Amino acid sequence: MNPAEYNKPLPQPQQWSRTFWEKTKENKLLLKKCTSCGHIDFPPYMYCTECMSLDYEWIESSKRGTVYSFSTTYAGAPPAFTADQPYTLIFVDLPEGVRMLSRIVDCPPEEVKIGMAVEAVFDSVTEDTTLVMFRPLK
Numbered sequence: 138m139n140p141a142e143y144n145k146p147l148p149q150p151q152q153w154s155r156t157f158w159e160k161t162k163e164n165k166l167l168l169k170k171c172t173s174c175g176h177i178d179f180p181p182y183m184y185c186t187e188c189m190s191l192d193y194e195w196i197e198s199s200k201r202g203t204v205y206s207f208s209t210t211y212a213g214a215p216p217a218f219t220a221d222q223p224y225t226l227i228f229v230d231l232p233e234g235v236r237m238l239s240r241i242v243d244c245p246p247e248e249v250k251i252g253m254a255v256e257a258v259f260d261s262v263t264e265d266t267t268l269v270m271f272r273p274l275k
Contacts, residue, residue: 143262145217153183156195161267164259166198168233179235200257201274202229205236209246225249229271243272 150158153169157180160167169181172194176187184191205228214222225246229237241249242258254274261267 145262147263147266148268151183154181157181158266160195161259161269162261164267166200166257166269167195168198168231168235169193170196177234179231179237196233198231198233198257202231202237202255202257202271204228204241204249204251204253204255205230206251207241207249209249211246227255227271229255237269240270241272242270248273 148154148158157167157169168177168179170177170193171185171188171190172192173190174185174188176185177196178186185193207225207227209223209225210218211223214224218224223246225241225244227239227241227249229239231237241255242260255271256274258270258272259267260270
């Protein structure tokens with residue numbers, strides 16, 4: 138995709154999530170782990186949602202997971218996403234203990250299943266933004 142043509146909403150990185158977004162450009166999926174209690178938050182918050190600590194480290198995810206749930210949009214998507222219909226959003230459980238909401242790619246909607254093994258793929262939609270999506274694990 139030509140980054141100049143991307144017309145969908147983009148994430149707005151904050152000070153506490155900037156590292157996550159920077160590393161997606163290197164095809165890395167990082168998770169924010171509290172160094173006080175060990176809790177892993179996703180998405181990355183300013184503080185630990187378990188103990189409220191501001192102390193953390195970034196850990197690299199395995200980039201693999203399983204589909205927890207999904208929903209396919211066939212009609213009625215917001216205007217920026219109309220041309221993508223049908224598309225399927227999935228909740229992915231990662232082995233590190235977090236659940237991510239993302240889009241599944243390279244998979245027809247009728248083949249998406251709860252419990253399906255998936256792996257992260259990275260889509261550089263603009264010069265500054267790379268999105269994390271998932272595809273079936275081959």
